[in-house]
Structures are given as C-alpha cells and as structure tokens.
Amino acid sequence: MERDVGLMRDALVQQARAARTPTAQIAAALGVSTGTLARRFAPARLSRRLAAALHAATGPATDFGPTSASHSPSASATEEPGRLLAMALGELVYGTSFSGRAIARRAGVDPSYLSRMLSGERRPSWEKTERVTRACQGDVETIRALWEAAVRADSTRAAGGEARATLWGLLRGLHLSAGRPSPQVIERRSAGRVRGDDATALLRRELRPWPVVSAFVATLGGSPAEAMPLWSEAERQPAPERKEPSA
Known part of the structure; x- marks a missing residue:
C-alpha cells in the first residue's frame, strides 16, 4: 500500500509539472517546502525509486511448470516496466528548466515523438532514449535498466x-x-x-x-x-x- 501511494505521489508530481503548475503550489499540496520538493523529487532520485519499484514489480525470473498457473506473471507485470520508463523520462524532462520542445531539439527528436515517449504510446530505441536522458542530464545507467526491462516485457507479450x-x-x-x-x-x-x-x-x-x-x-x-x-x-x-x- 505504501509503495503504491508513493508511486501515485510521484505520478501526480509529474503531471503537475507537465501542466506547468508552479513549484510553490506543488510543494504546498504535498505539505513540504520547495527545497524539500526539489530534493525528494529530483530526476535522479526519482529514477532510482522507479528502478526499485521495477525490481519489486517484476522480481527474479522463475520457471514455473504448467501446474503453477497461479504464479504466472499478470498483464500488469508486463506493462509495468514500460509505464515506469515513461514516468522516469517524463520526470527527467519536466524536472528541467527547459521546455519540452527545447529538450526535443537538444535530443534531436521530434517534439510530437517525445510527447508519445512520455505518455508511453511509443517504445523508443535506446539511441533516442539515451539522447533524451543526456539532454536532461539524467542517470543514463538507471534509464538503461528501465528501457531494457520494458523491451523484455514487450518481447514477452509478443x-x-x-x-x-x-x-x-x-x-x-x-x-x-x-x-x-x-x-x-x-x-x-x-x-x-x-x-x-x-x-x-x-x-x-x-x-x-x-x-x-x-x-x-x-x-x-x-x-x-x-x-x-x-x-x-x-x-x-x-x-x-x-x-x-x-x-
């Protein structure tokens, strides 16, 4: 329950930043100072939380036989990595002082494509994911782990x-x-x-x-x-x- 609330809070902060809500208003809604907001919801810190959530959601690979159907991964288990990747990229983009268009220009991607990346509608190549991450000065290693997990989940569904x-x-x-x-x-x-x-x-x-x-x-x-x-x-x-x- 506590983990779910934390992820929901992260998502709400991301949405508020996407809507260009003033930092002071976001901090007030959470009951924290603007300084605390900047520290707790810094892009790198959020990426680490998302990586930890990803590990908890997917867990270690386990080979169950046909009689262990109740232990098979659910649909949410294969969708979660892609959602977490989109959330992490969104937090990186909206956590900078640049506009989405400016980040897209710096990363060399179309603004509309970047928007679909952040909404989870498109699974970008690692090349584009890395360019966006570096344009936001994000943690490349953490984002790489999230991207690889999302690609594996896509392959599992296929x-x-x-x-x-x-x-x-x-x-x-x-x-x-x-x-x-x-x-x-x-x-x-x-x-x-x-x-x-x-x-x-x-x-x-x-x-x-x-x-x-x-x-x-x-x-x-x-x-x-x-x-x-x-x-x-x-x-x-x-x-x-x-x-x-x-x-």
Whole structure:
C-alpha cells in the first residue's frame, strides 16, 4: 500500500509539472517546502525509486511448470516496466528548466515523438532514449535498466501472442484430422476428461486449464508434450479482446 501511494505521489508530481503548475503550489499540496520538493523529487532520485519499484514489480525470473498457473506473471507485470520508463523520462524532462520542445531539439527528436515517449504510446530505441536522458542530464545507467526491462516485457507479450496463434492452429488441425468430432463425441472419447463445453471453448480459441488441453490433444491423437510449451507461454499472457461481429 505504501509503495503504491508513493508511486501515485510521484505520478501526480509529474503531471503537475507537465501542466506547468508552479513549484510553490506543488510543494504546498504535498505539505513540504520547495527545497524539500526539489530534493525528494529530483530526476535522479526519482529514477532510482522507479528502478526499485521495477525490481519489486517484476522480481527474479522463475520457471514455473504448467501446474503453477497461479504464479504466472499478470498483464500488469508486463506493462509495468514500460509505464515506469515513461514516468522516469517524463520526470527527467519536466524536472528541467527547459521546455519540452527545447529538450526535443537538444535530443534531436521530434517534439510530437517525445510527447508519445512520455505518455508511453511509443517504445523508443535506446539511441533516442539515451539522447533524451543526456539532454536532461539524467542517470543514463538507471534509464538503461528501465528501457531494457520494458523491451523484455514487450518481447514477452509478443511471444505470448505467437504461442496462442500456434496453439490454436495445432488444436484446429488435430480436430480436422480427427474428422471434426462434435464436442459431445470428444467428451465421450476422453472418458469425461474433456467436457463438451470445454471442447467448444477450445475450438472457439478460449484457453482452458492444462489438464483439459492435455486431454483434448491426446483424445484427438496429438502429443501433449508438443502442446505443453505453447499452452504454458499462451497462459502467461492475457487473451486478446474478441471483436463482436458487426450487425
């Protein structure tokens, strides 16, 4: 709770600076002096706090098997690094005495692109990230760590999407090669290990627990060992939103 409040306070200070709120007003809202505000929310100090928050959010890499689904990283765990990077860059930019346009000019990036970097809409290359950091006289080493974590999180989300597509292709292929049995037939052939509604869900590309997927694959003549790594990676990521067909 205390950590979340601290991050919220950092974000509010960043937003206030982005809105060009006078320093005295920000300090008064926090109940501190302007000198204390400058020290506690200095760009380098904030970057270190964000780096610590990033470590707490992502934690050490752990290899969990399919039966440990409850320990899989959530969507917020893969989104947090990118959010923290954007916050850190924003604090660097708004913590200087220069305008955003001046920083963009010094860093050699388009002002609109810099704005998207700070909002988290764009994941900049390290070259551009470093130029912005140096233009603000920020801590390059800390920002580099945040940038690398954000890129790793992006790759994790992309891998999850590819795994889902491959898994659905495998399941549909097995279903087709087995003669397209109905969900009721699959339930009967699996001796009840795959219920009819679960079979229907899988054929509609809705993920189910590993024991169900394993039984589904085996019932249709496939290899659960082949499907397991695909399921494990797909299960780590949130399902994409399904678009309702237009009327």
